Amino acid sequence: MSAPYDVPGATHVYSGKVRDLYDLPNGHLLMVASDRISAYDHALEPPIPDKGEILTRMSLWWFDQLADVAPNHVVSTDVPDVVAGRGIEVERLDMVTVECIARGYLTGSGLADYRASGVVSGIALPPGLTDGSKLPEPIFTPSTKAEYGGHDEPISYEQVADAVGSELAARLRDLTLEVYARGEALARERGIIVADTKIEVGLRGDGTLVLADELLTPDSSRFWPADAWEPGRAQTSYDKQFVRDWLTSPASGWDRASDTPPPRLPGEIVERTRARYVEAYETLTGETFRR
Ligand SMILES: CCOC(=O)Cn1cc(-c2ncnc(N)c2C#N)cn1
Numbered sequence: 197m198s199a200p201y202d203v204p205g206a207t208h209v210y211s212g213k214v215r216d217l218y219d220l221p222n223g224h225l226l227m228v229a230s231d232r233i234s235a236y237d238h239a240l241e242p243p244i245p246d247k248g249e250i251l252t253r254m255s256l257w258w259f260d261q262l263a264d265v266a267p268n269h270v271v272s273t274d275v276p277d278v279v280a281g282r283g284i285e286v287e288r289l290d291m292v293t294v295e296c297i298a299r300g301y302l303t304g305s306g307l308a309d310y311r312a313s314g315v316v317s318g319i320a321l322p323p324g325l326t327d328g329s330k331l332p333e334p335i336f337t338p339s340t341k342a343e344y345g346g347h348d349e350p351i352s353y354e355q356v357a358d359a360v361g362s363e364l365a366a367r368l369r370d371l372t373l374e375v376y377a378r379g380e381a382l383a384r385e386r387g388i389i390v391a392d393t394k395i396e397v398g399l400r401g402d403g404t405l406v407l408a409d410e411l412l413t414p415d416s417s418r419f420w421p422a423d424a425w426e427p428g429r430a431q432t433s434y435d436k437q438f439v440r441d442w443l444t445s446p447a448s449g450w451d452r453a454s455d456t457p458p459p460r461l462p463g464e465i466v467e468r469t470r471a472r473y474v475e476a477y478e479t480l481t482g483e484t485f486r487r
Contacts, residue, residue: 201228203276203283213239214248214415220285224271228283229410233469235439236452241460248282250473250485251413256284257481258411261382265374268407269398289398289406294356295341295348296368298376300334301391303327303418303431309350318352328391328420328427334376336369337392368397371405379412386479388434389425393417419476434476438468 200208206218206226213234218226229252231243259268275283299306299316302325306316314320317337325331338356339348357365372395380390394416396409410416419434433440442448442465443458450458461469474485 200230201278203228203279205276215410223288225286225288226275226279226283227286227409228279230282233436233439235436235443236458238458240439240458242466244466244470244473246470246485247473250477251410251415252282252284253483253485254413254477254480255410257483258379258413259407262375262378262407262411265378266371266405266407268411269409286408287398287400287406289400289408291396291398291408292360292364292368293341294351294360294368295339295394296372296397297337297339297392297394298334298372299337299392300331300376300380301389301418301420301431302329302331303391305350306337306392317350318354326428328425328429328431330427334373334380336372338368338372367405371395371397371407375407375412379417383412383419383480384422387422388476388479389420389422389431391418391420391431414473414476435469435472438465438472 200211200216203218203226206220208216208218210217214230214232216228216230218228220226229248231245231247233240233244233247256270256273259270269286269289270284271287272285275285302310307327309316310321310325314323316335319335319337322332336353337350338353339350342348353365353369356368375395376393379393383390390412393412395407395411398406398408400406414435420431421434424432439461442461443450444452448459450456477485
């Protein structure tokens with residue numbers, strides 16, 4: 197995995213799959229989005245040029261679009277040059293220890309749970325749903341926060357209420373569903389299905405819920421091209437399909453079941469993937485990603 201940036205005046209404190217967190221002397225945090233990409237639970241090489249900046253700008257755009265739904269943790273984009281464009285100074289919050297996930301479509305772990313029991317995070321769904329089915333209405337499907345490298349475990353709404361209290365659980369559910377509904381509707385108008393999303397929420401000292409982390413990016417959400425949506429099979433990933441197709445093709449020589457690390461991505465796949473991130477950003481925001 198590419199090493200976190202050495203940021204003058206900041207102390208590196210956390211590395212996620214894709215992003216890194218630093219303490220700042222003024223008590224705020226610096227959140228830095230790397231160009232790292234992962235697929236099939238593996239960190240891939242090489243990084244995708246500009247991915248971190250593109251997704252940072254997408255998050256900032258979404259924070260602005262949804263400012264009427266909830267405040268966010270952004271303090272400033274005036275960050276040290278080494279992380280310019282991919283770093284955000286953020287307010288330090290008391291983070292809620294629940295992954296707040298909303299699903300508008302059935303796939304991934306939700307589909308697996310549904311196939312096993314007809315239930316997803318304690319919510320019974322109607323029969324006859326398949327991979328990629330649009331749900332009758334979006335559902336709140338929280339999960340635990342796994343340690344780095346682990347898998348989040350789905351939990352029921354009741355378990356969330358037991359963990360954080362019924363009042364906060366209701367606020368988290370309502371906020372998650374509102375953010376998803378607004379994001380899904382806006383993206384859908386622009387030809388992108390946001391099938392599901394995970395938001396991170398923090399609390400201020402006065403109890404205000406604040407949107408943290410990243411927001412409605414292809415790293416925190418499943419982005420599908422709307423014109424390729426076809427329930428009954430795995431959907432096309434807006435951003436990672438080129439990577440997935442190459443890794444599972446004979447050209448890569450990789451056996452996904454072997455649990456060996458995937459091979460380095462060819463330059464053409466890297467560039468086509470970068471172009472998809474640029475396209476997603478420009479399609480959503482109507483702005484040009486200038487590099
Ligand atoms: C950048 C990677 O960070 C994480 O993935 C998870 N994480 C978030 C925090 C956090 N903690 C206090 N205040 C905040 N505003 C945040 C944020 N964002 C800690 N870990």
